[in-house]
Amino acid sequence: MTSQYLSQLITADKLSAEPWPEDATLYQPYEAEQILLPENASCLAVKAYLKMCNLPFLIRSCANAEHMSPGGRMTKLPFIRAGAFIFAEFEPIVNFVEQKELAIGSWQDEDEKADMRTYVSLVENIFTMAELYISFKNERVYKEVTAPRNGVVFPWPLNHMQNYGKRRNALRLLKVYQWDDLDIDSVIDKVAKCCETLEYKLKESPETPFFYGDQPCELDAIAFGHLFSILTTTLPNMALAQTVQKFQHLVEFCRFVDEKYFQTRCLPN
Amino acid sequence: MPKSGRDGGASKDSKYDLSKISARVDRVNVSGLLRTHNDYVMRAADGLFKASNFQDLMLEAMSTKSYLHELGIFKDVSVHIDVSRGADASPQGYEVTFKGNEMSRMMGSAGTEIGQNEGSLRTELTIPNILGRGENISLQGSYSSTRANDLQLKFWKPFFHTRFKENRPEMSFSIFRQTDRFDISSFQTTNIGYLVDFSAHTMVGVDLTHSLQYENAIRDVGLLNKSVPFAIRDHCGPKLASLLRYSVVYDNRDGNVFPTRGIYLKSVNEYCGLGGNVAYTSSTAHGELNVPLFAGLVAQFCARVGVVKETKNTTQLPISSLFYCGGPLTLRGFKFGGAGPVVESTPIGAQSFWCTGAHLWAPLPFAGVFKNLASHFRMHFFYNIGNNNSFSTENMRSAFGMGLAVKLAERARIELNYCVPVRHQDTDRILNGFQFGIGYEFV
Numbered sequence: 001m002t003s004q005y006l007s008q009l010i011t012a013d014k015l016s017a018e019p020w021p022e023d024a025t026l027y028q029p030y031e032a033e034q035i036l037l038p039e040n041a042s043c044l045a046v047k048a049y050l051k052m053c054n055l056p057f058l059i060r061s062c063a064n065a066e067h068m069s070p071g072g073r074m075t076k077l078p079f080i081r082a083g084a085f086i087f088a089e090f091e092p093i094v095n096f097v098e099q100k101e102l103a104i105g106s107w108q109d110e111d112e113k114a115d116m117r118t119y120v121s122l123v124e125n126i127f128t129m130a131e132l133y134i135s136f137k138n139e140r141v142y143k144e145v146t147a148p149r150n151g152v153v154f155p156w157p158l159n160h161m162q163n164y165g166k167r168r169n170a171l172r173l174l175k176v177y178q179w180d181d182l183d184i185d186s187v188i189d190k191v192a193k194c195c196e197t198l199e200y201k202l203k204e205s206p207e208t209p210f211f212y213g214d215q216p217c218e219l220d221a222i223a224f225g226h227l228f229s230i231l232t233t234t235l236p237n238m239a240l241a242q243t244v245q246k247f248q249h250l251v252e253f254c255r256f257v258d259e260k261y262f263q264t265r266c267l268p269n
Numbered sequence: 270m271p272k273s274g275r276d277g278g279a280s281k282d283s284k285y286d287l288s289k290i291s292a293r294v295d296r297v298n299v300s301g302l303l304r305t306h307n308d309y310v311m312r313a314a315d316g317l318f319k320a321s322n323f324q325d326l327m328l329e330a331m332s333t334k335s336y337l338h339e340l341g342i343f344k345d346v347s348v349h350i351d352v353s354r355g356a357d358a359s360p361q362g363y364e365v366t367f368k369g370n371e372m373s374r375m376m377g378s379a380g381t382e383i384g385q386n387e388g389s390l391r392t393e394l395t396i397p398n399i400l401g402r403g404e405n406i407s408l409q410g411s412y413s414s415t416r417a418n419d420l421q422l423k424f425w426k427p428f429f430h431t432r433f434k435e436n437r438p439e440m441s442f443s444i445f446r447q448t449d450r451f452d453i454s455s456f457q458t459t460n461i462g463y464l465v466d467f468s469a470h471t472m473v474g475v476d477l478t479h480s481l482q483y484e485n486a487i488r489d490v491g492l493l494n495k496s497v498p499f500a501i502r503d504h505c506g507p508k509l510a511s512l513l514r515y516s517v518v519y520d521n522r523d524g525n526v527f528p529t530r531g532i533y534l535k536s537v538n539e540y541c542g543l544g545g546n547v548a549y550t551s552s553t554a555h556g557e558l559n560v561p562l563f564a565g566l567v568a569q570f571c572a573r574v575g576v577v578k579e580t581k582n583t584t585q586l587p588i589s590s591l592f593y594c595g596g597p598l599t600l601r602g603f604k605f606g607g608a609g610p611v612v613e614s615t616p617i618g619a620q621s622f623w624c625t626g627a628h629l630w631a632p633l634p635f636a637g638v639f640k641n642l643a644s645h646f647r648m649h650f651f652y653n654i655g656n657n658n659s660f661s662t663e664n665m666r667s668a669f670g671m672g673l674a675v676k677l678a679e680r681a682r683i684e685l686n687y688c689v690p691v692r693h694q695d696t697d698r699i700l701n702g703f704q705f706g707i708g709y710e711f712v
Contacts, residue, residue, distance in 0.1 A: 067506030
């Protein structure tokens with residue numbers, strides 16, 4: 001116990017000592033051909049967060065990004081390689097950035113930070129499960145979108161085996177979070193409640209664009225990642241997108257973040 | 270007893286010249302066939318009918334007995350030679366009867382198996398002679414120090430009963446699951462697939478053994494540690510490999526483990542890329558030359574070379590197909606893979622390698638005293654030279670030493686060597702001192 005704690009302290013010191021590497025690289029599946037909705041949301045959240053922190057990073061797309069990842073709770077993606085360190089998924093990457101004292105949200109007080117963490121956890125769980133549900137549980141979406149995209153990088157019959165394994169893992173995850181026996185209406189209801197909570201939070205400070213005032217924080221990144229992915233992904237079943245579109249403040253929020261962090265840099269190029 | 274031998278035999282020589290006794294085989298019987306089809310044993314009698322004297326008859330009977338054993342259907346075979354009787358019996362006519370005891374319907378075995386620098390526990394369940402012509406199905410499972418939980422289901426069929434029996438053709442089809450662990454590089458490969466194998470001998474001048482295999486397998490590279498160099502992590506994930514493998518062996522040594530004379534040559538060539546998303550060609554060659562000297566001393570020269578290349582620009586050489594140079598089977602005085610390229614202080618395989626060995630083998634001192642035991646042991650002095658990713662003499666690795674070798678089951682051997690590395694690079698993992706090795710193909 002003591003040695004483990006000491007080891008963590010040493011690691012923390014090591015992490016904070018090194019500056020952010022210029023060649024930090026984010027690994028993700030191929031965006032146009034391969035990536036799935038839950039993975040796209042997670043990758044977009046991480047990208048938004050790093051842009052909000054003004055940290056430079058490269059993006060590398062590869063077919064085996066998921067298998068290269070050291071693992072995580074949800075999608076295992078994206079993972080970031082920063083110097084000798086590799087972290088996967090939104091929360092570990094955020095923790096890593098915070099260790100270097102480069103994080104947005106350092107201006108928040110403890111109460112506000114704890115409050116934000118609650119929202120982040122809510123957003124991550126509800127939206128990721130909903131995305132997994134619509135991608136793997138809905139038969140039509142699975143056949144027309146999920147299976148062809150996931151299998152595109154593997155030759156036959158490896159593609160079918162990979163699809164089978166991935167779907168089984170996704171269904172197992174849904175079962176763990178007790179989403180496997182919900183019907184689509186219950187899922188939509190959960191998503192609607194989550195959106196309602198977020199919109200209420202956004203309306204608390206109507207004159208500022210972000211959830212906690214003038215500056216962005218973790219919650220802005222992850223909410224943008226999930227909401228924007230749901231809104232911009234075309235599926236045979238658009239129930240999730242239609243649900244999110246009902247909340248105008250959230251749609252405006254996504255448009256604002258997209259223009260501020262993703263569009264302005266692209267236009268001059 | 271031939272009647273001609275009885276007359277005056279007591280008064281003349283005490284030995285009979287069997288080649289002078291004429292004989293003729295009238296009939297050959299093979300009994301004990303229950304599940305076996307008759308045509309599978311028909312060719313057994315070919316040689317017997319050509320015998321014209323009793324000595325030839327005896328020799329042919331013995332070789333036919335061996336042949337019946339090789340067919341893989343009998344537990345044991347006995348031979349009876351009797352005078353031919355009946356209306357159609359000819360003078361000096363004989364009947365030869367082979368009594369076979371067919372194998373049971375199911376056989377099991379458990380034991381240990383020797384691999385290349387590994388020992389493993391193996392269990393096997395075999396159903397022999399399943400279709401009546403020597404076919405068998407076997408289910409084999411093994412657990413070893415470096416492999417984990419291998420499983421293979423194999424169907425094997427010989428064609429020893431055809432007119433090509435001299436070439437000993439055989440075919441097999443197997444489904445396998447195999448895990449190769451590369452602990453020094455912190456990854457393992459799980460292969461699941463099937464293999465079709467055809468092998469035969471050719472006797473055009475020299476006796477060669479050929480094997481042609483088609484393998485289709487899913488290779489999944491997984492990591493064994495959290496902290497692994499990124500160059501290795503890059504290879505993670507499943508890939509589909511579809512490959513042809515051709516190997517040829519020439520072996521005229523007088524022994525497998527401790528030959529005193531003869532040459533052994535082996536070449537294995539792989540072409541991967543018939544479909545799937547792995548593409549490379551790989552060639553490995555191994556040679557061994559044994560020269561007897563005086564007083565039981567034998568000089569031995571060994572060499573091995575391997576090259577692997579990618580064949581399509583879009584693919585990457587699979588890490589599990591690279592060569593690991595170093596270790597008791599290749600370069601003594603180095604740890605396994607310890608004489609190869611290194612990335613972030615972790616050994617990674619090489620795209621090409623060569624290594625050579627020169628040995629002086631000697632029987633143990635006092636070999637005459639414990640004759641039977643001593644024949645399983647040999648002493649040797651050795652000098653190994655090798656390199657990887659380069660065929661020049663720059664940056665070579667080398668080591669010398671001496672050791673004791675033990676023969677194991679007429680196939681493999683154990684070596685305990687004292688090694689002194691001579692030339693090595695900074696990143697190499699040398700082993701100065703005692704080194705243990707087990708396997709069946711050493712350099």
